[in-house]
Amino acid sequence: MKKSMIAITMVAILSLNSFADSKIPVLVMDSGTDFNHEKLGPVADINLAEFNGIEGVDEDGNGYIDDIYGWNFVENTGTLVHSEYQPPRYDDVLRFMELIGKLTVYGKDSLSADEFNFLLTNYQNKEFNAWVNFTGGWAHGSHVGGIIARNNDVINMKAISHIPVGEPPVAQLIEDAARGLRASLTTRSGEEKAPTMEEIKNYFAYMGMQQAQGVAKERDYVGELAPRVINCSFGTENQQLMASFKQTMVEQWGFANPTEEDVQEMVNLFVELALLPKDKELFSKVPNALIVIAAGNSSENLENIVSSPNDVKIDNKLVVAATDNDKNLAVFSCFAINKVDVAVPGVNILSTYPNGKMGYMSGTSQAAPYAARVATLMLNENPELTAVEVKDIIMKTVDKKDWLSDKVISGGVININRAVQAARYSKSLANINDAISASMDEIADNITRSLHLRAPMTDFEKRLAIEFAF
Numbered sequence: 001m002k003k004s005m006i007a008i009t010m011v012a013i014l015s016l017n018s019f020a021d022s023k024i025p026v027l028v029m030d031s032g033t034d035f036n037h038e039k040l041g042p043v044a045d046i047n048l049a050e051f052n053g054i055e056g057v058d059e060d061g062n063g064y065i066d067d068i069y070g071w072n073f074v075e076n077t078g079t080l081v082h083s084e085y086q087p088p089r090y091d092d093v094l095r096f097m098e099l100i101g102k103l104t105v106y107g108k109d110s111l112s113a114d115e116f117n118f119l120l121t122n123y124q125n126k127e128f129n130a131w132v133n134f135t136g137g138w139a140h141g142s143h144v145g146g147i148i149a150r151n152n153d154v155i156n157m158k159a160i161s162h163i164p165v166g167e168p169p170v171a172q173l174i175e176d177a178a179r180g181l182r183a184s185l186t187t188r189s190g191e192e193k194a195p196t197m198e199e200i201k202n203y204f205a206y207m208g209m210q211q212a213q214g215v216a217k218e219r220d221y222v223g224e225l226a227p228r229v230i231n232c233s234f235g236t237e238n239q240q241l242m243a244s245f246k247q248t249m250v251e252q253w254g255f256a257n258p259t260e261e262d263v264q265e266m267v268n269l270f271v272e273l274a275l276l277p278k279d280k281e282l283f284s285k286v287p288n289a290l291i292v293i294a295a296g297n298s299s300e301n302l303e304n305i306v307s308s309p310n311d312v313k314i315d316n317k318l319v320v321a322a323t324d325n326d327k328n329l330a331v332f333s334c335f336a337i338n339k340v341d342v343a344v345p346g347v348n349i350l351s352t353y354p355n356g357k358m359g360y361m362s363g364t365s366q367a368a369p370y371a372a373r374v375a376t377l378m379l380n381e382n383p384e385l386t387a388v389e390v391k392d393i394i395m396k397t398v399d400k401k402d403w404l405s406d407k408v409i410s411g412g413v414i415n416i417n418r419a420v421q422a423a424r425y426s427k428s429l430a431n432i433n434d435a436i437s438a439s440m441d442e443i444a445d446n447i448t449r450s451l452h453l454r455a456p457m458t459d460f461e462k463r464l465a466i467e468f469a470f
Contacts, residue, residue, distance in 0.1 A: 023045075023154060023155055023156040024154055024155050024156070024228050024229065024376045024379045024380055024383070025045065025155070025156050025158070025225065025226060025227045025228055025229075026148060026155045026156070026157050026158075026227055026228065026229045026230070026231070026372065026376055027070075027157075027158050027159070027160065027222065027225055027227035027229070027230045027231070027289075028141055028144055028145045028148065028157060028158070028159040028160070028231050028369075029159075029160045029162045029222075029230055029231065029232050029234075030140055030141030030144050030145075030159065030160075030161070030162060030163060030231070030232075030233055030234060031137055031138065031140040031141040031161060031162075031163050031164070031165050031234075032072060032079075032080035032081040032141045032142070032159065032161040032165070033069070033070075033080055033081065033141040033142050033144070033145040033157070033159035034080070034081040034083070034141075034142040034145075034352070034353075034354040034355070035069045035080070035157075035159070036083070036356075037142065037146070037352045037353075037354070037355075037356055038356065039146055039149060039150075039352045039358075040142070040145055040146060040149055040157070040352055042149075042153070043149045043152070043153070043155050043156065043157045044069055044156075044157055045069070045156035045157055045158045046068060046069065047060065047067060047068050047069070050065075050066050050067055050068045050078075051068050053066075062224070064078065064221070065078060066078035069158060069159055070158040070159040070160050070161075070225075071160055071161070071221060072160075072161035073160060073161060073162060073217070073218045073221075074161045074162070074163070074164045075161065080141070080159055080161050081138070081141070081142060081354050082138075083354060083355050085138055085165070086354065086355050087131040087134060087135050087138075088131065089128065089131065090135075090355075090357070092122065092128070093128075093131060093132050093135050094353065094357060094359035094360070095118070096118070096119065096122050096123075096128075096132055097132070097135075097136075097359060097360050097361055097362075097468065098348065098359065098360040099111060099115055099118065099119045100119070100362065100464055100465065100468045101347050101348025101349075101360050101361075101362045102115075102348060103119065103461055103464065103465070104324060104330070104331065104347050104348065104362060104457075104461065104464075104465040105324045105325055105347050105348055105454075106454055107454035107455055107457070107461065108458075108461070109454065109455070110454070119464075123464065132468065133468075134165070135353075136361070136468070136470035137163075137164075137165045137470070138165045138354065139353045139354055139359075139361070140163075140233070140361075140365065140470055141159060141161070142351075142352050142353055142354050143349075143351045143352060143353060143359075143361045143365075143366070143470075144231055144233050144351075144365060144366070144368075144369045145157060145159060145352065145369070146351035146352030147349060147351045147366060147369035147370055147373060148231060148369045148372050148373045148376070149352075149373075150351070150373065152373055152376060152377065154376060154377065154380040155376050158225055158227070160218070160221070160222070162218070162234065163234045194253055194254030195253055195254075200253070200266075200269070201269060201273065204269060204270055204272075204273035204274045205273045205274075207273070207274040208273050208274045208275070208276070208277035208278070209277065211274060211275065211277060211278035212277040212278050212280070212281040214278070215278050215281050215282050216281070218282060219281055219282050219283075219284060219285055220285065222282065222283075222285065222286055223284075223285025223286060226286070226289075227286060227289050228288070228289055228290070228375075228376070228379050228383075228387075229289060229290050229292065229372050229375045229376050229379070230283075230286065230289050230290070230291050230292065230372075231292050231368055231369050231372040232291060232292065232293045232294070232309055232368070233293075233294040233363075233364070233365035233366075233368045233369065234294070234309075234365075235293070235294065235296055235307055235308055235309055235310060236271060236275060236307050236308045237296070237298060238267065238296075238298055238300060238302075238305050238307060239298050239300070241267045241270070241271070242260075242263050242264065242267055245263055245266050245267050245270065246258060246263045249262075249263065249266060264304070264305065267305075267306070268304075268305065268306040269306075271306040271307060271308050271311070272306050272311070275308040276306075276308055276309070276311060276312055276313070278308075279308055279309040279312035280312050280313060280314065282309075283312065283314055283316075286316075287314075287316060287387070288316070288386055288387050289316065289387055290316055290317075290318060290372075290375050290387040290390050290391060291309075291312075291314065291316055291317040291318070291387075292317075292318050292320060292368045292369070292371050292372040292375065293309055293310055293317055293318065293319045293320065293368060294319075294320060294363070294364035294365045294367065294368040295310065295319050295320055295321045295322070295333060295334040295335065295336075295340045295364045295367075296310070296333075296334035296364055297322075297332040297333065297334065297363050297364055297365075297466065297469035297470070298332070298334060298466070299331060299332050299333065299334065299466055300334050301334075301335060301336055302334050302335065302336035302339050302340065303336045303337065303338060303339065307334075310339065310340075311339070315387075315388055316386075316387035316388055316391070317391075318341050318342065318371060318375075318391050318394065318395075319339060319340045319341050320340070320341065320342055320343070320344055320364060320367045320368045320370075320371045321333045321334065321335050321340050321342070321343040321344075321346075321364060321367065321407065321408055322343065322344065322345070322346025322347065322362075322363065322364040322366065322367035323343045323344065323345050323346065323347075323367075323404075323413060324345070324346075324347040325345055325347065326345055326399075326413055326446070328403060329343065329403065329404065329407055330346055330347050330362070330364075330465070330469075331457060331461075331462050331465045331466065332362070332363065332364075332465050332466040332469035333346070333364055333367075334364065335407040335408060336407075336408075337406050337407065337408070337409065338409065339409075340407070340408045340409065341391070341394075341395055341408060341409050341410055342371065342394060342395055342398055342408055342409075342410045342412065342413070342414050343367070343401075343404055343407070343408050343412070343413050343414070344367035344368075344370045344371050344413060344414050345367065345370070345413075346362060346363055346364055346365070346366040346367030346368075346370075347362045347366075347465075348360050348362055349361060349362065349366040349370075351366070361470055362465070362468070362469050362470070363469040363470045364469075365469075365470055366470075370414070371394065371414055374394065374414055374416050374419055374420070375390050375394070377416070377419075377420050377423075378390055378393065378394075378419055378420055378422075378423035379423070381420060381423040381424040381426075381427070382423045382424065382426050382427045384427075385423060385426060389426070389432055390423070392432060392436075393419055393422045393423060393426070393432065393435070393436060394410075394414060394419050395409065395410040396410070396422075396433075396436045396440075397414075397415050397418035397419045397422055397436055397439055397440060398410045398411070398412030398413055398414055398415055399412050399413045399414075399415045399445040399446055400412040400445075401413060413446075415443070415445065415446055417443050417446070418439045418440060418443045419439075421438075421439040421442065421443055422435045422436045422438070422439035422440075423435070425438050425439060
């Protein structure tokens with residue numbers, strides 16, 4: 001046997017996999033998911049040929065050696081999470097994350113003097129801060145997977161490491177663009193000239209073609225897995241792109257004092273032409289999977305911003321914003337009345353961390369997997385639903401909220417009971433709208449979770465909430 005799983009015997013594994021055909025296949029596309037965790041092991045979709053085989057041998061002949069739970073496309077290995085990367089002061093990191101969430105929702109008055117001192121002292125510790133940010137990436141895919149798996153025995157879960165642990169390589173992409181343009185525009189005499197907008201567009205389009213070609217293996221692997229739900233809690237950071245592009249435009253492309261609008265136009269062009277073709281290609285072989293996408297944590301209105309993968313041109317996507325305990329849009333959450341579909345609580349969410357830990361994390365990354373979990377429960381009720389029908393039901397059965405009317409398309413927060421009931425009714429009623437109407441008539445809005453009254457957020461609280469949203 002290649003690998004062992006905590007708290008799961010081989011008999012249990014075989015038993016779980018014997019019901020594989022009746023389970024809903026779900027894929028976590030993230031930084032890597034730790035299926036050795038006792039909460040994640042029971043939902044793992046295990047490749048038994050590789051699990052029982054010889055390490056270093058491709059028993060199933062699919063070209064991926066030891067892909068027991070999925071594949072790490074960042075490092076080209078079957079290891080999804082490096083357990084040895086556990087940060088020092090791991091428990092303190094987890095406590096810090098929990099207190100950030102508590103501060104975000106309830107304010108400073110909810111913290112004891114010792115808790116606030118712990119938070120402030122460690123926030124001012126640059127080394128500790130760096131480990132918190134590292135952990136936010138290293139543990140990200142495990143935390144997301146645990147949200148989908150919570151009280152959810154109807155799924156078989158695979159995972160792909162799609163994003164690197166640590167800072168996303170956005171700056172490197174921009175530098176590649178700048179370097180490539182310089183090379184293409186340098187004359188035979190060695191003289192460099194500033195690119196025209198048409199030349200910039202053409203080079204971005206060339207990058208997009210290369211990016212799409214580069215994701216072909218991952219696209220095929222995802223297609224072979226044939227998931228019904230894919231969670232994508234990742235994306236480009238517009239503000240980071242803006243800062244990098246402004247510098248590049250001035251220092252390398254000959255732009256004199258570009259305005260914010262000029263820089264945003266360049267960023268939008270880059271994302272549209274260089275990044276979104278990769279996203280579309282990546283999802284091209286799973287047209288009946290619901291692609292659940294986190295809206296982003298930069299607290300921006302995305303209406304006039306092009307972002308990846310949010311703006312990928314496919315019908316089977318659901319873009320999710322975050323609320324704080326169903327009371328307000330989370331301070332870090334992105335939104336857009338014509339681009340973001342629904343909202344879900346995403347502050348201080350308890351879920352799985354690598355190496356057997358449980359802990360809290362906040363972000364639209366935590367809201368999205370809740371929506372993915374709802375989708376799997378719906379498909380369990382009616383596997384014949386298409387991805388577009390699942391999305392339609394989710395959006396039309398929300399709890400409407402006045403404070404979301406201008407923030408998300410549906411104007412509301414997902415109502416899990418209504419959505420699942422509508423899916424159940426869709427098996428027998430004439431059409432989806434009838435099922436939705438019956439569910440709406442039968443099930444009232446969710447009772448809002450209790451929330452202590454708190455003072456308006458201070459600038460310090462907002463800064464911490466946004467900085468440590470993952």
